[in-house]
Amino acid sequence: MPHQATPAEEASAPPHPHQIANQLRGENAAVRELLLALSVGFTLPGPLPEELERRMADGQAEGMEALVARAEASGLLQPGGTVAGAVQKAVLTATPTPRVQALQRELVGCYAAEDRPLGELARELARSGLADQRVAAELEKAGDRALEHHPALAGQLYDEALLAGADEMATAARRAQSAWATGDLDSAGRIIDTLLICPDPPDLQRGADVSAAVWAQRGMLARSADVYSWLGPERVGPSGPAAAVALIGHGNRAGAEAMFPAGSAPSSPTFLAVAQAQTATGLMESLSAEPHRGLLLLIHASDTLNASGAALPMPDVPGALAALVALHSGEPHLAEAIAQTAAAAGQGGDAVKPRLFLLQAWAAMQQNNPDEARLAINEASKTNHWPLVPRDEFLGVALEVGLARRSGEVHGLILAWERAREAMLHTTVDLYNLLPWGELMIAAARLRETRRISHYLEEAWKLLRDLDNPPLWSIPLHWAAVQAALLSESPADVAPHAAALVRAGDNSHFASQLASAGKAWVSVLAGSFKASDIEAAARGLNAVGMPWEGARLAGHAAARADERQDMLRLLSCARDLHPQGNSPGASSEGQPEVRGAPGSAQGSGNGAVRPDASVLSEREKEVARLVLEGKTYREIGETIYISPRTAEHHIARMRRRLGAENRSDLLVRLRLALEAETPQTSDSPAAPMGAVSVAGRPTN
Template identity: 65%
Template sequence: MRGQGNAEAPSEAKSRPAAATLPSDGTKLPSDGTTQLAAATSSASTALPGGTAAVRELLLALSAGFTLPSPLPDNLEGRSDLPGIIDSAIDAQLLMPDGSVVGTVRHALLTSTPVPTIHALQRELVDKLAAEGRPLGELARDLARGGLQDSRVAAELEEAADNVLETEPAMAAALYAESVLAGAKEMPKAACRAQAAAGIGDLDSAGRLIDRLLALPEPPDVRRGVDVAASVWAQRGMMSRSADTYSWLGPGKTAASAPLAAIAMIGSGDTAGAEAMVADGGSRRSPTHLAVALSLASDGLRQTLGQKPHLGLPSLIRASDMMNAAGTAIPLPEAPAVLAALCALHSGETAVAASVLKAAVAAGQGGDSMRPRLYLLQAWCAMQQDNTDDARLAINEANKANHWALAPREEFLLAALELGLARRGGEVHELVLAWDRAREAMMHVSVDLFSLLPWGEVLVAAARLRESHRVSHYLHGAWDLLERLGNPPLWSVPLHWAAVQAALLSESPTDLAPHAAALVRASEHSHYAGVLAAGGKAWVSVLAGRFAAADVETAARGLAAVGMPWEGARLAGHAAARADERRDMVKLLACARDIHPQGGHAPAEAHEESPASTAPAPEPNGLSAREIEVARLMLEGKTYREIGEAIYISPRTAEHHVARMRRRLGAENRSELLVRLRIALGEGHPPGE
């Protein structure tokens, strides 16, 4: 800006010399930019009292961080000719009217001036602002990035980072890094820096900082450091290490972190340790949203282990609500929303879990590092509700939630999801590929209470592929964990159900019996367990060929009501394929259709199940819609049994459909039928035929 009382008339401006040769449009200086700057200031000096040196001093001061009208360095602030110097710099197009130095000029000055000279100017600026009691603001970041080391700059950057640590960890991480550039020591704020790194998903950086911090004889901010360490261990899929970290700190030092310690310890099977931690921190609970959220989460989780586990879900939902309201992202072994969703899923309340997760995602609960987990659990809810498209969308959101790779815990959850989707899709090839990924993922994690659902899915898929021996060690760990917790029904029932399914697939009555009995015992206190027990009993009767259609239908609809429509439809479809009476077959097929309307293959129409019934009107290619469906499955290499399971018809009916297609297409044998089917379906001849 110009000095006061120095406005010039247009005619005077026109009579001035031509502008200096430095560009004012932001283009880069050539390699001899410093020479051009000297030439430019020399050209301007003919109209200036004080000459080139005065202009250069002004431009250098402004480039170093000073501003117009003040503060300015002492050698400029008292000059009576300052307004004229400013005018000359503007007219020479070295200074913009708003008081900022032209970019190319600033670059030339800063690169051509000795660094000690620049830093001396910047320290003088910091002195002046400090004397006036003014904060450095964004200037502190510029000074740090420019290499100025000054304790006042570092302190202001650390304070700014502290203020945004729990709401904007990415910004906090950048500010802490800049404070170190400004000369701050690393260890006093190591816990905060680690928290910021963990908050954006950079587990490696966070872990390295914490390792150095906790190795000190007396670590500063140790409780925060332990919170970060526990969170990192949990994300790495090692919840027992989270609990060990709090045990290392000791009950006397956990204070406000006591609820987090209790969550980690319950997750690893240590109820006594959890109670000791809660007892230590109970008298110092704060009334803030965050403190209430953590307290409710710990209390609700402990309730799920007791005689009335249904009381835990409302507490956990309120904990999630309060965490959303708090709007902070602190290190967590597990988020309240995740605990609430898991509790709901373990209770057969899939819709409730989905609702809690949706609210948590919208509120950004847990910050960036927790977003992938929330999305993956949303995908799990969608899979349970037999909504494959929504599950895939949620998985995509999880993969792009932040630019860091998924933590091992989330990688395992994703692998189990892919297994579940492949198993429900009925494609053996996809299931095998998903199994290979799951085998890799599960080697990087250990079993904890909050991972039982994915372990259950892994157990069933392993039985389906005759690979149960590869997961037996992990499942022993899961049963041991539950036993240490007192075999709480809420947490153990879904795993018992998975074990029943695995035993049915393995055709192993010996393995099935204890888990079926456990479901029956749990049904005395759990409606969900009762539904699963009835479902398991119905499966056994269907596979034995001795079942009542009404009992199977009741069991199938019960499974659908507790968030398992795919499982219910599967049960009804299998029973229909084995029914002796046409009336029962039709009834069970209608049940499967009713509870699984959006499956990969629509259930069969009742009249198509009778080989002697009138065939539907053929399509232009000579095949009915049902025959086209059977034909596509046949071309995929499926057997009559697999075709029947895929579209809820009996193997005998599938065979009759194939025979009818052979007659209709005039095929003499199976190979000829396959060729004619490819032509009829517009797929042409495969290579080599």
Template identity: 65%
Template sequence: MTGHDHMPGHYGPGAEDHPLTATTDTWDAATARYALLKETPPARTRAMQKELVDKTIQDGQHLGELARDLARTGFKDPRVVAELERCADEALENDPRLAAELYAEALLAGGDEAAKAARRAQAAAATGDLDAAGRIADRLLAVPEAPDLRLGVDVASAVWAQRGMLSRSADTYSWLGPNRIDGSAPLAAVAMIGTGNAAAAEEFLAAAPPSGSPTLLAVALSLTQEGLRRTLGPAPELALPELIRASDMMNAAGTSIPLPETPGALAALCALHSGEPEVADTVLKAALAAGQGGDAARPRLFLLRAWSSMQQDNADDAILAINEALKANHWSLAPRDEFLLAALEVGLARRGSDMHELVLAWERAREAMMHVSVDLFSLLPWGELMITAARLRESRRVGHYLDNAWELLGRLGKPPLWSVPLHWAAVQAALLSEDPAGLAPHAAALVRASEHSHLASVLATGGKAWVSVLAGRFEASDVETAARGLAAVGMPWEGARLAGHAAAHADERRDMVKLLACARDIHPQSAAPPAGAAQRPEDARSSATAQPVMDFGNGGPGTPDTSGLSAREREVGRLILEGKTYREIGEAIYISPRTAEHHVARMRRRLGAENRSELLVRLRLALGEGYPPP
């Protein structure tokens, strides 16, 4: 079925005359009509078309499908333009793809390009065609006294946000100015707070006139900015209910307008940052069912559902949501969503202890991060990339992005709701990098935030437990409490990993068994320390449930060596591919960390690898057929 059949005002033939079910006679008639028109002089054709329009309007009928047919033949008439634009305006909310076609045909019929430019841009953006939407909006914003200017700014801002450059969204509203902001003030506030400029958001909100009738849409936008502002204040726990109500009202409104971020996405982000991924999933499910934000918003909502599933250690649901996101839009993913997808792939590979997939996902993420800038609504993926960069010894790749993130949070007064998960990521990165000096400020920040944030309290306890385990001085009961606390705030994988790692380092068998049981209880798939956790040989022998160190295939000591590496280097290489640190390598094969570092340096020279990432790929190839090619 074509979009034409859904055109408002259409009064054409019934289903039996639909082109897709046309008979041979119908096609013969169409061929004869085409031949007749081809032989008719153009002037006579135009006169007949005008006469047809006159007669249709005199009879009090809408031009309907006739207007489309006439426009496609190049017939120009203001009445045809008016009909097409009227129908396009009606279709814009619910069928932006049809609206885009109708606006284009109105131009063919002689319509003014600027008159409906903002709406044409909205239609293009709603279908995911960011390039077309941006070009139309650019031309509109350059026109003095442009019609529908505020709507054009809303579209331009939404396009910049989807491109991953929210600061440009805020700049667009700054260009418009508080004196012309009117009903777009809540949207401007979202963009400005998202880029760390809360003062400008307050200025725009203060300058906006009181909202008119309390429509569902107006209430949704008002609740959105109020909830987002609460996330920055001393009582962020009040923000989530407000943002959820904003999402509910937007769902009920059933309208799709250009937004820098949907209320559903903001509510979900707030829930994820609060340690409530189940709530995030519920909000996102409702937003998707209601079509919140239209087709353009669906990929992001699905990807956030995937993030919620990943955080709850449900990889299968995360992959299903990712697949839905990839199918949700006719166009390729917007850069903002592509970046979120790349971080998801990294997170899933890290939690799955798949070093080969992690390296490949990291390479894709490195590319994706170059297309976006840091904003408040992208801190979760940046935290995931910070941890992975530390594990792969690639922290320099994300350093300047993270500097921007900390600077942004500083401009907002370091709000705990947004800061705490990033501090936790920094703690994990510092542990992986064996960097006590880097860990200290983030651990202290979590302790300070504990006074006002339950999540911060849980994470501070978890961080303290990790430090005690790595130092070899811990109480099993304290570790279990910390691990179960992490699971309770939607981080079961992190909790199981902590308990499993502690089990591998327990001095007493009863403590090891207790911690392994805790890990299994939190994360049933983890019958032993997750792959990559250091495990002493005697511990592995003493537990019937303990998993072996991850085996990447052949290339053992008895295998003929074609890699150019010594037997010891091959052994070290396998441990490097498991993500172990120099200290963990030393513990596993009874050498000092410094000796392990020397082995790695020699391997890098022999294999011609210029950096760690390249070394990982070349090691995989050098160590035999059990290593899938990059």
């Protein structure tokens, strides 16, 4: 049965609109006029509409106190002079729109006469449909005040200003900036397109900045550079530093210097202008043979922009650029701190925060902290309700590739690579995304997919040549090329990149360590190395923030060491650089730790655990010996007359039984297990390189 209202509920229920309308018709005209004025926005005490004031002055209506008392007695006016919501709606509905808007304009005039701001009333008037330039102007000013620090609010205010009659083109650049700052790139781009096709667009510099920022976030920094080239040095004005950032990123240093000549002072002494000028100057310094001052200037720029709290459209923020320069300098811990501080300060607003989190993730990955990296990736994906922009999406998938590669999970690497292939199609090469391209270069070599990335790599090398091969920006890509060449077993391809690292080593400790590591890798591949040299190179990689790479080098060398003592020394080095348990559930390829398998026994005097071959079947031991000879699945199958798939299954079972973390770990365990069964003499032939994949090439 339907609920029957009690007398108490009926008494407290709001009156029906028809009841209110009937009650209003029963009141005298003066009371209705008073209620209409208060519903429109007039207040008590205060000036009221001229018509009502005139009628009271002529005696055609009761005095104000009597009118208020009558309205309160009828329940249409609340104590304090406010009109109840239901009554206000009924009054405004019953009154013709022209009459309501005439009273609204009169109200605006009262505020203007007293030089009082409309405040929230302006928003209410605009939303009610009042077109009045005074209201529009006040909403525009309110939007301007909110734009740099509260862009979402600014966007609402500009939209309401349009409702009140603001000029669409005059507000276009500011509306686009608010859309960009909140991550709505599509809306920002559409607004800017309508502006830039005008013969003489207003607020042109701001419009160019927004357009360039949108293109940059879309992963097309070349188009950002085109925007500023179209604007030209004669019109760029205070946007010169932003233009320099875009043009340097595109490989056009001469164009950047035309926009912002070396030694230029900030356009004003404000935080924003100083931060922008330091950003451009720091980037130019980073291109020099001794780029250390560039990092210092970029950190200063990031700190200054953090202090300002403003979100300005620019191709990239100084916090991100400083973090990139730190990563390119072999200081991932510093990069992580810079990006964390910038994100906490809200540098660049919500639009930039995902990029700062992803750079934190990259620094964490490089320092072999995969859990922290994934936490930062998660933060980037939930920063705002918009999907990641193409630039950030590309960086994110490259991170996934890097994490999968380091975990040793081939299936995960293949899935991440497929996502990366898709993301590549939506971005272009620029100076500020060389790290992800380097990571993808290594993964492509690992997966024999180099053809899918070769075109992009050609663009990357050309960009660096256009900038006269700046050492700082070139070093990580040369190192990635060395790694890719090693994976592809192309010693000839190693030489030019190794030589570049050696040359850069004169002014860069980072490059010097990478050059030593590259030399060590070549010696491991050649099967002729000293354990002390490998250990020094591995620890050198750790010193420049690359512990995973150092442990991987030591682990691979351990699997190829002729002497058991050297093998154990290198295993100990690998454990030092990559202690097991740092990343639960993830195996890190190339960093073996000799653990006990079921039935294993402790080795004596060295703390190592010697796997026991008794857990392996005779067929598995036969397969194990062939694996240690460096044979692929196919070659194993041809040798003992089994299918490559069966060989793969045998190896997978051996890995599980011996508790191996990864391929390199498996090879070390197999070697130790077989040595225990049939000890090798000191002049036995060395085992092939530790990490040999199904294609017979070193894994990475």
